[in-house]
Amino acid sequence: MPTPDELLGQSAALHHHLCPRQVLGVRMGLLAGRELGLDLPQTGKRLLTIIETDGCFADGVSVATGCWVGHRTLRIEDYGKVAATFVDTDCGQSVRIVPHPGARALSRSFAPEARNRWEAQLLGYQRMSFRDLFTVQRVALTTSIEAIVSQAGLRAVCDTCGEEIINGREILRDGKVFCRACLFGGYYAALAMPTASTVLLNRE
Numbered sequence: 001m002p003t004p005d006e007l008l009g010q011s012a013a014l015h016h017h018l019c020p021r022q023v024l025g026v027r028m029g030l031l032a033g034r035e036l037g038l039d040l041p042q043t044g045k046r047l048l049t050i051i052e053t054d055g056c057f058a059d060g061v062s063v064a065t066g067c068w069v070g071h072r073t074l075r076i077e078d079y080g081k082v083a084a085t086f087v088d089t090d091c092g093q094s095v096r097i098v099p100h101p102g103a104r105a106l107s108r109s110f111a112p113e114a115r116n117r118w119e120a121q122l123l124g125y126q127r128m129s130f131r132d133l134f135t136v137q138r139v140a141l142t143t144s145i146e147a148i149v150s151q152a153g154l155r156a157v158c159d160t161c162g163e164e165i166i167n168g169r170e171i172l173r174d175g176k177v178f179c180r181a182c183l184f185g186g187y188y189a190a191l192a193m194p195t196a197s198t199v200l201l202n203r204e
């Protein structure tokens with residue numbers, strides 16, 4: 001198992017620097033392994049992690065847990081929070097971990113040599129106990145693990161836009177198949193008709 005310092009090194013290498021949020025991510029991942037009794041970083045897919053923001057924190061969580069977007073073991077629910085829920089998909093046991101509200105202020109006393117607040121957090125977060133650094137709550141997912149993970153090979157086609165939908169993310173309404181963008185409105189709005197090349201590709 002890699003040491004915490006090795007994990008921080010891996011995160012910093014991904015990220016070209018080490019920063020306080022990567023430290024939070026690495027240590028949160030280590031705590032999750034302890035809480036759930038799992039050996040991390042995993043090479044398989046037993047642990048599913050749902051993080052509540054992107055950015056530096058995400059890299060720390062990934063190296064410590066072995067959960068990656070590319071492995072479909074890391075998902076983002078973007079609440080803009082440095083928080084994450086760790087799910088043991090074998091038994092459904094789940095913990096949500098957030099930084100302790102007093103952690104930022106407390107970091108100073110763990111890094112008396114720090115020249116500024118940023119450095120105090122960078123060093124302090126590596127030295128503080130899990131208890132000083134985080135709050136842990138047992139949680140239950142509101143969507144089933146089976147629905148989140150879905151099955152390999154599922155495909156559907158949206159009746160409205162004609163685009164393919166994988167992983168069971170389509171929605172059936174009044175006997176028609178919808179993608180989320182067509183049913184609920186997407187994060188984008190089309191500005192022009194499809195270009196000629198797009199039209200040609202779609203006809204192939």
Ligand SMILES: [Zn+2]
Pocket residue numbers: 015017018019021022056
């Ligand atoms: Zn950073």
Ligand SMILES: [Zn+2]
Pocket residue numbers: 158159160161162163178179180181182183
């Ligand atoms: Zn659609």
